[in-house]
Amino acid sequence: MARTVDHNKPASIKDVAVLAQVSVPTVSRYLNSPERVSREKRDRIAKAVKLLRYRPNPIARALVKERTKTIAVLSTNTTLFGQSQTIFGIEERAQKAGYTLNIGVLSPEAGEQSRQRIQSILDQNPAGIVLLDYDQVSDDAFAYVNKDLPIILIAGNRKSDVTQISMQERDGGYAVTSYLLGLGHKTVYHVSIPGGAGGYSRLAGWRSACEDAGVPAPAPIKADWDPESGKRIGSALGRKPEVTAIFAGNDEIGMGIIRGLNDVGRRVPEDVSVAGFDDHPIAKIWNPSLTTIHQDFFKAGEKAFDLLKTEIDDVDQGRGRTDDWNRLVELPGHLIERESTGVPRS
Amino acid sequence: MARTVDHNKPASIKDVAVLAQVSVPTVSRYLNSPERVSREKRDRIAKAVKLLRYRPNPIARALVKERTKTIAVLSTNTTLFGQSQTIFGIEERAQKAGYTLNIGVLSPEAGEQSRQRIQSILDQNPAGIVLLDYDQVSDDAFAYVNKDLPIILIAGNRKSDVTQISMQERDGGYAVTSYLLGLGHKTVYHVSIPGGAGGYSRLAGWRSACEDAGVPAPAPIKADWDPESGKRIGSALGRKPEVTAIFAGNDEIGMGIIRGLNDVGRRVPEDVSVAGFDDHPIAKIWNPSLTTIHQDFFKAGEKAFDLLKTEIDDVDQGRGRTDDWNRLVELPGHLIERESTGVPRS
Incomplete structure (x- = not known):
């Protein structure tokens, strides 16, 4: 056993065989059907595999390559x-x-x-x-x-x-907020989706549109994924008469907000305009149908x-x-105006 | 090379090595990274693999067995x-x-x-x-x-x-239809989901509830998966004054139907009761919130x-x-009464 092991490359099945003092086919048999190898040799091979950190995966990977698409x-x-x-x-x-x-x-x-x-x-x-x-x-x-x-x-x-594929959510947030401000609302409240509030987000676009228009951006309110949380937030915002426009981080939250507003006697869009994000299939049949950013x-x-x-x-x-491994592909959304938004009552 | 090949069992890597006049590790290397094997040996091994119909896959499968769960x-x-x-x-x-x-x-x-x-x-x-x-x-x-x-x-x-896990949809269809008839509606119209109308279906439960109550079951109307189709059907049904109760095959269709009814001036539940199926997360915040069968x-x-x-x-x-390979496990749904259903106007 005068062979030396080269530590610069991964251990081979031969290295394992040499260290365990068995033949290569025995190691192969051990890997394939261990019960066909004697207990004594099994223990020696297992020890060698561990010591050499032998990983059979590359072989296996090559062999199965065509099957695991x-x-x-x-x-x-x-x-x-x-x-x-x-x-x-x-x-x-x-x-x-x-x-x-x-x-x-x-x-x-x-x-x-x-x-x-x-x-x-x-x-x-x-x-x-x-x-x-x-x-x-x-x-x-x-x-x-x-x-x-x-x-x-x-x-x-x-x-x-x-x-990376960018859905241009920041631009979408900017567009819907600017649209609401353009209708004459003094500011736009934002109810955000959970997580992700980085520079490219819907929230960042909303904030930036408020800044560019020179209007104060009220503290954003965080919802969770359950539309029921939108309903609670909608009722709370509905009790503040100064709220006339709300941009919801997604359509489910937006629909919940409308329901919550209705529950405290605020009509949409007559009293409050509400816009969503995503263009959920139910948004277009909601009553009133929901203004939103269509995302594909x-x-x-x-x-x-x-x-x-x-x-x-x-x-x-x-x-x-x-x-191709370092591209930025842009897939912008677009505003769809529906019934849930309108000019504020003066 | 006096070894004989046993034709009763599949060729092993050792058989290939013997026939190709190379070592087992060389065959292994050929399978793993052929470029590390000389062209001449490569050709011999390839020929041996073909002649012996050597299939490395069982080994590979064994090696990856624990990983492909x-x-x-x-x-x-x-x-x-x-x-x-x-x-x-x-x-x-x-x-x-x-x-x-x-x-x-x-x-x-x-x-x-x-x-x-x-x-x-x-x-x-x-x-x-x-x-x-x-x-x-x-x-x-x-x-x-x-x-x-x-x-x-x-x-x-x-x-x-x-x-098989049964969601007991037939029972659900029966329960919601019986509930609507129990409120005093003369019959219940059914707008069905696409596909699947076998003996265990929502539709079958509806039909059977109508039969058991001795009321005529109007021809069912088939919707597609888009809630927009529910909206169209809702408007069409809303133009028939005799329609006072509708059981929709799922909640998205049910919400579409309510919107379609509203569009032609019918109120829910005052003029028409609408029930859905599934308990979609938006059903509970819809205005009016939707009576449905909760399915888990x-x-x-x-x-x-x-x-x-x-x-x-x-x-x-x-x-x-x-x-355990031939069991029927029942997972029944249950009726949730919400705002979209009520007694008919006399």
């Missing part, structure tokens, strides 16, 4: 409108290209739990990753993602060295898959990283 | 409330047990396309399958599923030799994973099929 999709609460629509868009394109989706739901308990969740997804060797960076939890999760893999981010603050989540999902596929092709064809 | 989830449109909630419930339990979800979306174009989609999911060796049997497309898809794998069906008509989709998802896990354990522990 999966895309890892990382997202918080997949039942929310934006998340579910985006995933549907990714799936639609993935399906045509012969890929399937492996979904990893990021729990609100971030940190170590997110890290473990992401690791269990990455352990399955996806061809690439799409991270729906729609709130603080998913934004934090970016730290745990393997940056060597093809990856696309949707939304979130701009990161370096990654291709489905298209963002489709686009994310297409961008990811060019990175995957770079890897498959050994081209390394092209410019 | 995935559950295949088959569903139509994953953005719909019931589907997305159920998947969220499955994920929640799967995550705790160290499994990840592989999502296969079944397109409305059933038949061959569904078969291919399911095959590409099954090719990735999931530990088990959950089929969300919520409409005709998913019901048809059951034919293409590999019955050897652990599988759980949620909803749908009762199949044989499979464990999240719990159905959790339960499906738990049941699937017992089947997976049977396989892992070589116990074969126990009774």
Whole structure:
């Protein structure tokens, strides 16, 4: 046993065999069907595997490469409108290209739990990753993602060295706020979605529109994802006569706010204008139908898959990283005026 | 080279090495990183692999076995409330047990396309399958599923030799219809969801409640998944003065119907009572809040994973099929009375 082990490269199956004093086929048999290896040799091999930190994964990965055409999709609460629509868009394109989706739901308990969740997804060797960076939890999760893999981010603050689809939410927040101010409202109250209040957010756009118009921006109020929280906030705001215009961080919250306003006798839009964000399918049939910023989540999902596929092709064809790995693709929303907003009563 | 090859068992890596006149580690290297093997040896190994029909996959599968703990989830449109909630419930339990979800979306174009989609999911060796049997497309898809794998069906008509979770939708349809008739309405109109109108459905429960009460059941009207279709149907029904009670196949359609009724001057519940199904999060903040049947989709998802896990354990522990593979688990909904229903004006 005069062989030396080169510590500069990962241990090979041969290194394990040498250290365990067994043949290479025995190690292979141990990995494949351990019950066919004697207990004594099994113990020696297990010890050698541990000592050398031998990882059979690269071989396994190469062998199974053609079979696991999966895309890892990382997202918080997949039942929310934006998340579910985006995933549907990714799936639609993935399906045509012969890929399937492996979904990893990021729990609100971030940190170590997110890290473990992401690791269990990455352990399955996806061809690439799409991270729906729609709130603080998913934004934090970016730290745990393997940056060597093809990856696309949707939304979130701009990161370096990654291709990202911007939904231009800041511009959307700016547009809807400016629209309300343009109708003659003295200011616009903002009820924000949970998490994510970075420079690119809806909230930042609202604040900036107030600043540019020279009107005071009242302290934003934070809602949670349940529309019931919008209803409570709507009733509270409805009791303040100075409130005449509200921009809700999403449509579900906006619809809850309208209900809450109605409950305390304020009519929409006669007494208070309310605008939402996203263009939820129910927003257009709400009574009154909801003014909102239309966001094309489905298209963002489709686009994310297409961008990811060019990175995957770079890897498959050994081209390394092209410019496609660091792009910013803009997918702006647009204002849809409906019945829930109007000029203030003088 | 006096070794003989035993044709009764699959060729091993050692057989390949012997035939190619190279060492086992060289074959391993060839499989792992062929560029590190000389062209001449590469050709010999390739020939030996072909001649012996050597399949490295079983080894690879064994190596990755512990890592690919995935559950295949088959569903139509994953953005719909019931589907997305159920998947969220499955994920929640799967995550705790160290499994990840592989999502296969079944397109409305059933038949061959569904078969291919399911095959590409099954090719990735999931530990088990959950089929969300919520409409005709998913019901048809059951034919293409590999019955050897652990599988759980949620909803749908009762199949044989499979464990199935019944949401008792027929009972729900019966309960809500009986409730409306009990308020004094002469009959109840039904606006149904697309697909699935089997014996266990909401529609069947409605029809049966009408029959049992001895009232005529008007021809059901079929909506599509977009709440806008509910709005159109609501306006049409609102123009018929004899319509005083409507049972909608789901809450989104129900909310659309209320909006459509309002648009033609009919008030809810004063002129027309409207009930939905599912208990969508927006139903409780709608104005008026919507009477509905609460369905616990999240719990159905959790339960499906738990049941699937017992089947997976049977396989892992070589116990074969126990009774757990052919159970019917009932998860009944319940009526929630809200503001959208009331006694008819005499």
